[in-house]
Amino acid sequence: MSADISRPGPESRQAALFALPPAEAARALIGWTLTVDGVGGVVVETEAYHHEDPASHSFPGPTPRNAVMFGPPGRAYVYRSYGIHWCLNVVCEPEGVANAVLIRALEPTHGLEAMRARRGVADDRLLCAGPGRLCQALAVTRDHDGLPLDAPPFALVERGEEPEVVATTRIGITKAADRPWRYLVAGSPYVSRGPRRG
DNA sequence: CAGTGGATGCTCT
DNA sequence: GAGCATCCACTGT
Numbered sequence: 185m186s187a188d189i190s191r192p193g194p195e196s197r198q199a200a201l202f203a204l205p206p207a208e209a210a211r212a213l214i215g216w217t218l219t220v221d222g223v224g225g226v227v228v229e230t231e232a233y234h235h236e237d238p239a240s241h242s243f244p245g246p247t248p249r250n251a252v253m254f255g256p257p258g259r260a261y262v263y264r265s266y267g268i269h270w271c272l273n274v275v276c277e278p279e280g281v282a283n284a285v286l287i288r289a290l291e292p293t294h295g296l297e298a299m300r301a302r303r304g305v306a307d308d309r310l311l312c313a314g315p316g317r318l319c320q321a322l323a324v325t326r327d328h329d330g331l332p333l334d335a336p337p338f339a340l341v342e343r344g345e346e347p348e349v350v351a352t353t354r355i356g357i358t359k360a361a362d363r364p365w366r367y368l369v370a371g372s373p374y375v376s377r378g379p380r381r382g
Numbered sequence: 383c384a385g386t387g388g389a390t391g392c393t394c395t
Numbered sequence: 396g397a398g399c400a401t402c403c404a405c406t407g408t
Contacts, residue, residue: 231400239400249393266401267390273400286400316401357400376401 269316
């Protein structure tokens, strides 16, 4: 069995996604399906963190914590937030400058029972509505820091139809808080906050 | 529904 | 020792 390398496959589609500048990648990532060991759902909320953005972890320069951000695109940058939660980012091109997209919320579609057990909440809208909740539901920890998102245990599958995407300001930051680099699916009940119309 | 504060651990100065 | 790219429980309307 030989693969047809002249035809764009899933790998190159993902590479094209990671090759975008962070704001465009953050918007383009909406609607893709992300899973970890088969558990996850559709990305409905992201935020872009540009290397020249004071709110980005990479802004002060390379440190042991943010080292993965300065590496190849398409990898997971996982950090601990407020001593309690984990948060998951995707590293974007160009390699070396440390751009990233924070994945803030999923619409749960795969492994609902596993997510409910890990989260301990009755309301499915709260399973993955926020970066910390998302990582708890998918069991993402520091062990995943630096792993490629197009290989197990991760899987990233392209969206079928283009969702309606809305841009707003980012959540929970104090620096450069006015930049409209948060993207979400219009009207989704699964985003971390904002209009849920549902 | 809005506002407040505590939990908790790691990173960097 | 300060400051977090958060979440939850609790308060008061």
